[in-house]
Amino acid sequence: MIPEEEAPDRRFQRLVDYVQQGVAVGDLTPGDRLPSERELVRQFGIGRASVREALRVLENVGLVKSQPRDPRGPLIQAPTPEPIRRSLTILTSAGGVNLAHLIQVRMIMEASANLVAAAGRSQEHLLALEENLERTSERVETGAGDFSVIDLEFDELVARSGGNPLIHVYGEVTREAIVNLIERTIQAAGDDKEVMRRTLDHHRAVYAAIAAGNGLLASRLAREALYSHYSHLVSDRERAVLADLVRECGGEVAT
Amino acid sequence: MIPEEEAPDRRFQRLVDYVQQGVAVGDLTPGDRLPSERELVRQFGIGRASVREALRVLENVGLVKSQPRDPRGPLIQAPTPEPIRRSLTILTSAGGVNLAHLIQVRMIMEASANLVAAAGRSQEHLLALEENLERTSERVETGAGDFSVIDLEFDELVARSGGNPLIHVYGEVTREAIVNLIERTIQAAGDDKEVMRRTLDHHRAVYAAIAAGNGLLASRLAREALYSHYSHLVSDRERAVLADLVRECGGEVAT
DNA sequence: TTGTATTTGTTCGTATGTATC
DNA sequence: GGATACATACGAACAAATACA
Numbered sequence: 001m002i003p004e005e006e007a008p009d010r011r012f013q014r015l016v017d018y019v020q021q022g023v024a025v026g027d028l029t030p031g032d033r034l035p036s037e038r039e040l041v042r043q044f045g046i047g048r049a050s051v052r053e054a055l056r057v058l059e060n061v062g063l064v065k066s067q068p069r070d071p072r073g074p075l076i077q078a079p080t081p082e083p084i085r086r087s088l089t090i091l092t093s094a095g096g097v098n099l100a101h102l103i104q105v106r107m108i109m110e111a112s113a114n115l116v117a118a119a120g121r122s123q124e125h126l127l128a129l130e131e132n133l134e135r136t137s138e139r140v141e142t143g144a145g146d147f148s149v150i151d152l153e154f155d156e157l158v159a160r161s162g163g164n165p166l167i168h169v170y171g172e173v174t175r176e177a178i179v180n181l182i183e184r185t186i187q188a189a190g191d192d193k194e195v196m197r198r199t200l201d202h203h204r205a206v207y208a209a210i211a212a213g214n215g216l217l218a219s220r221l222a223r224e225a226l227y228s229h230y231s232h233l234v235s236d237r238e239r240a241v242l243a244d245l246v247r248e249c250g251g252e253v254a255t
Numbered sequence: 256m257i258p259e260e261e262a263p264d265r266r267f268q269r270l271v272d273y274v275q276q277g278v279a280v281g282d283l284t285p286g287d288r289l290p291s292e293r294e295l296v297r298q299f300g301i302g303r304a305s306v307r308e309a310l311r312v313l314e315n316v317g318l319v320k321s322q323p324r325d326p327r328g329p330l331i332q333a334p335t336p337e338p339i340r341r342s343l344t345i346l347t348s349a350g351g352v353n354l355a356h357l358i359q360v361r362m363i364m365e366a367s368a369n370l371v372a373a374a375g376r377s378q379e380h381l382l383a384l385e386e387n388l389e390r391t392s393e394r395v396e397t398g399a400g401d402f403s404v405i406d407l408e409f410d411e412l413v414a415r416s417g418g419n420p421l422i423h424v425y426g427e428v429t430r431e432a433i434v435n436l437i438e439r440t441i442q443a444a445g446d447d448k449e450v451m452r453r454t455l456d457h458h459r460a461v462y463a464a465i466a467a468g469n470g471l472l473a474s475r476l477a478r479e480a481l482y483s484h485y486s487h488l489v490s491d492r493e494r495a496v497l498a499d500l501v502r503e504c505g506g507e508v509a510t
Numbered sequence: 511t512t513g514t515a516t517t518t519g520t521t522c523g524t525a526t527g528t529a530t531c
Numbered sequence: 532g533g534a535t536a537c538a539t540a541c542g543a544a545c546a547a548a549t550a551c552a
Contacts, residue, residue, distance in 0.1 A: 047521040087338040119496040
């Protein structure tokens with residue numbers, strides 16, 4: 001009768017919980033190894049099949065990695081953004097998230113990344129950005145193929161400079177989801193020379209703002225650029241929200 | 256010798272890929288059912304253990320749900336942000352994220368949530384917010400215990416109003432992580448009557464801004480409030496970044 | 511409503527290929 | 532080269548619980 005819920009506590013769940021808890025508390029740290037499968041069978045009093053199901057789940061979440069035939073047992077892994085990326089891809093490809101949502105989030109995250117980068121910039125990070133600009137400008141001249149890779153790399157370097165891993169991950173995942181989505185609908189947005197030149201100019205302006213410690217400017221630049229890049233791809237109603245995001249930081253909305 | 260990599264293509268992967276692909280293409284839609292385990296054994300030419308491992312993985316990413324003993328087979332589920340939430344939680348709890356990082360992100364996400372909520376508000380959402388304000392004000396009077404629950408609920412309702420599931424999820428995870436972290440260090444920040452009253456005032460102001468469609472104001476309010484709430488918990492250097500976030504949207508930094 | 515058949519959850523025995531000593 | 536230990540994988544079997552006639 002009751003629209004019933006909940007998992008009827010399956011055996012393998014105990015092992016999953018044990019490992020998750022252990023990692024969260026710090027009892028298990030990356031590099032540690034779990035006992036072998038047979039040993040786990042003994043310790044947890046469950047069958048091999050259950051142990052294996054638990055290991056598959058843990059592997060899927062990215063917490064452990066069991067090498068094919070390693071007598072030393074499954075390896076505890078350092079957490080990576082990888083599972084998030086996967087889930088987000090599924091979510092976008094199956095309808096829960098559309099392009100407008102992604103652009104919204106990207107404008108938000110990119111702007112914030114620029115802002116904190118300007119606040120936390122170091123000589124080392126600035127050099128990496130300069131080096132990227134160098135390569136970008138080369139590609140614009142020579143017109144080589146993989147421009148978008150360097151393009152995205154710039155954003156990632158900026159996000160890394162801020163030192164906030166969450167901003168980094170959110171931004172990275174969102175960027176990736178967008179290019180996945182766009183490249184599927186609009187085939188290759190980008191070998192246009194004019195577009196490349198504009199992108200380079202934008203990157204240079206952002207770099208200057210960050211180097212000068214002007215986070216507010218860097219943040220505004222990001223939103224303006226993303227707006228003029230993507231706003232034509234969404235509906236009027238959605239575009240209005242994006243415009244608000246630009247104005248939120250005092251930016252001008254190009255018509 | 257070689258530090259070898261890669262998965263040696265395990266059997267169950269084929270089934271996992273099949274379902275993922277099917278859902279992505281639209282071949283399988285939520286509400287559909289997969290064949291029974293034994294049927295899958297036949298169709299894919301793999302053992303039942305392998306089929307079950309595949310089902311556990313698919314269950315883990317939220318694509319299917321196999322009810323305990325349902326002869327009709329595993330159910331294809333509508334994608335939810337739940338797996339992202341899980342992964343994010345793991346990442347924040349074990350991945351070098353500190354309080355300052357979390358506060359940064361929360362200021363960013365909360366402000367954005369307010370902004371898009373103001374843009375996409377509906378009568379229904381406004382009513383839910385009003386109802387929450389009602390309850391909040393009751394609690395302030397009577398001084399009942401679980402004030403923080405209703406407090407957080409307000410933020411969540413706002414995030415939901417915007418209609419962007421990503422902002423919703425990111426915000427929720429961040430909020431959750433913060434209260435976990437704070438309640439562990441500072442025991443219960445909140446039965447202070449004065450704090451509760453200020454919170455209520457803040458919520459009312461945000462509600463008014465959203466109802467009026469003034470997203471820029473709502474966003475600024477969020478950052479200012481979070482700054483005055485949390486800034487004393489972080490170092491001077493980190494506080495400077497938070498202050499920049501407030502100024503980014505034209506806010507005043509309370510000294 | 512009761513019964514029956516089917517399916518899942520689980521374990522066990524066994525075979526195979528591959529590292530390491 | 533051989534022995535050992537391990538992970539991968541299959542098939543058979545049981546109990547419990549559900550769906551459906």
